[in-house]
Amino acid sequence: MEIEFAKLHGLGNDFVMIDDRAGELALSPDEVRALCDRHFGIGADGVILVRPPVGEGHAGYMHYVNADGTLAQMCGNGVRCFAKFLVDRGIAPSGPEGGELVADTLAGPRPIAFTVDGEGLLAEATVDMGEPVLDPAAVPVGAAPDATSPEGAPYVGELVLDTPWAPLTFCCVSMGNPHAVCFIDDFDALPDALFPDSLDKRLATLDVDAVGAFVEAHPAFPEKTNVEFAHAGDDAIAMRVFERGCGETLACGTGACATAVAASLTGRAGRTSTVRLRGGDLRIRWDDDGHVRMTGPAAQSFSGTVTIDRAR
Incomplete structure (x- = not known):
């Protein structure tokens, strides 16, 4: 199976981004590990599948999987890269100086304000990361508050x-x-x-x-x-x-x-x-x-196609 991808990073925290707006791609943990392998694959800290939004009026759902194949609730650098993927490809609208969008994640919706460069590509994003969770049971950590x-x-x-x-x-x-x-x-x-x-x-x-x-x-x-x-x-x-x-x-x-x-x-x-x-x-x-708000850049390294061999 041949898949188109883009490699993006936020300050060197890098991701394989795949357009799965059709919702048809299910990658196994082994396939994620192979894509993220820095010697035999593309190389990344994780894979992000761009899927249809959950909330009305939201730009898309960020399905993020760690390099070891485990599902993660949230990734701050990843969500900025997610926004860049959407904006640079016209999936999310942008004005001449930038705009706003909402990304769906397993940790909930994340509002994002962004600026664009002279070519209309996302340059920097400010993400509303929500309120920090301090309750030990919800972190979770097996310790009493002190x-x-x-x-x-x-x-x-x-x-x-x-x-x-x-x-x-x-x-x-x-x-x-x-x-x-x-x-x-x-x-x-x-x-x-x-x-x-x-x-x-x-x-x-x-x-x-x-x-x-x-x-x-x-x-x-x-x-x-x-x-x-x-x-x-x-x-x-x-x-x-x-x-x-x-x-x-x-x-x-x-x-x-x-x-x-x-x-x-x-x-x-x-x-x-x-x-x-x-x-x-x-x-x-x-x-x-x-609420905690995080501001930083996102960049695309390259794009291409990769073949996933499911016959093995």
Whole structure:
């Protein structure tokens, strides 16, 4: 079976986008893994099927599957790429300077405002990511709340997990998918084993793959979790992310939102933050209406056709 696709990315967090508005394509987990394989396939952090909208007046439904073949509720960088796919192909209308649309996701509808470049292609998008979920049972995380937000919502702010390297502390937030955010205030205080080069202790040298994989599958997280490692500086929050079902990625939109919320809750930042990821910056606002709004770019790398062999 031959399929047309486009490869898009948000700050290096990349996706295979497939137009499935006919609703006829059902990819198996093995087929998703093959498409996302960076050696034998197209290579991506996930596959997004563009399907008919669920809500009246909405632009389309984003069916997102992780690189390991598991279904995901939401992807912040993915939904910006989804909007770009729709706008650039005229599926969603745009004015000379941009416009607005609503994307349906498993986590609910996501309103998006966007700007376009001189060729009418989407350049940047601001996504209303909704309100962060703090209730431990809804995140979900198997721990009792130990803190309360300024609005009176109980949450898990300091979950201490024993790891093979050292006890690590996490703030737990959901942005439609679960996140465990570990703030590192003093890198020198961490054990040498967390850094391949023990003489160079900083966020860039942290062994995110090993620690992230351990925390992702920890029993405290019944649906597994995305794992963020962050350092709040004077001008930005630096972050690396181990995505559930993917491994470390260059960027994670929901992770940036969760980290900005966690930084605000724990007094490390205000309600507006620049989150600096390996692939670039996202601007995050936790507005007075309780909604988190994420602004960042989306880009197309290339398009083509791929053959899926279903005879095997």
